[in-house]
Amino acid sequence: MAILPEQVKAQTYLRERGTEAPAAQIRERVAETFVAMDTLLDGVTEAQARHQPGGGEWSVQEILDHLVETHPRALEEMRALLENRHSPVSPIPAGLQSAAPLARRWDDLRGELRRLHGLVLEVLAAAPDRLTEARAPIIMVINVRDPDGTVKPIHWIEECDWKACAVIFRLHELDHLGQARKTLRSRAN
Numbered sequence: 001m002a003i004l005p006e007q008v009k010a011q012t013y014l015r016e017r018g019t020e021a022p023a024a025q026i027r028e029r030v031a032e033t034f035v036a037m038d039t040l041l042d043g044v045t046e047a048q049a050r051h052q053p054g055g056g057e058w059s060v061q062e063i064l065d066h067l068v069e070t071h072p073r074a075l076e077e078m079r080a081l082l083e084n085r086h087s088p089v090s091p092i093p094a095g096l097q098s099a100a101p102l103a104r105r106w107d108d109l110r111g112e113l114r115r116l117h118g119l120v121l122e123v124l125a126a127a128p129d130r131l132t133e134a135r136a137p138i139i140m141v142i143n144v145r146d147p148d149g150t151v152k153p154i155h156w157i158e159e160c161d162w163k164a165c166a167v168i169f170r171l172h173e174l175d176h177l178g179q180a181r182k183t184l185r186s187r188a189n
Contacts, residue, residue, distance in 0.1 A: 045106075
């Protein structure tokens with residue numbers, strides 16, 4: 001299968017902003033993204049969080065459930081790479097959610113996401129500014145615009161070092177931050 005320009009762009013981003021970047025810069029950018037998500041969620045009520053936007057889109061509650069399910073696995077993956085070993089949780093399924101995303105209490109989800117953000121930042125703060133040989137297979141998902149204008153997701157496996165995995169925390173959270181904003185706007189309309 002031919003590699004699309006969007007895939008090359010994503011690979012270049014992971015290399016330049018992850019693999020080749022200083023660990024302190026990666027931590028700072030991840031932290032900024034975590035703050036942006038927390039700031040957005042500060043004013044969200046449980047009713048707003050549970051609002052179903054329709055069209056197969058996730059509610060904000062389902063988005064947080066997804067992050068709370070994937071972050072521990074991604075953190076385990078990054079810790080394993082830092083220890084130069086393969087993680088048994090790789091690759092993490094792209095659409096992972098709990099068995100009952102809407103059964104969780106909103107405040108509990110918020111608290112758990114904050115806790116996980118703190119753990120990720122602790123690991124990044126202690127991470128040495130060097131690579132290990134270990135790589136993890138990451139399921140990459142990006143949206144690509146077809147010639148007719150429709151947008152569709154494409155998936156592939158990318159072998160990533162720990163720094164690229166750290167950058168993926170940022171990209172993953174940014175993607176779902178945008179999704180949460182869109183969902184909250186749909187409730188306002």
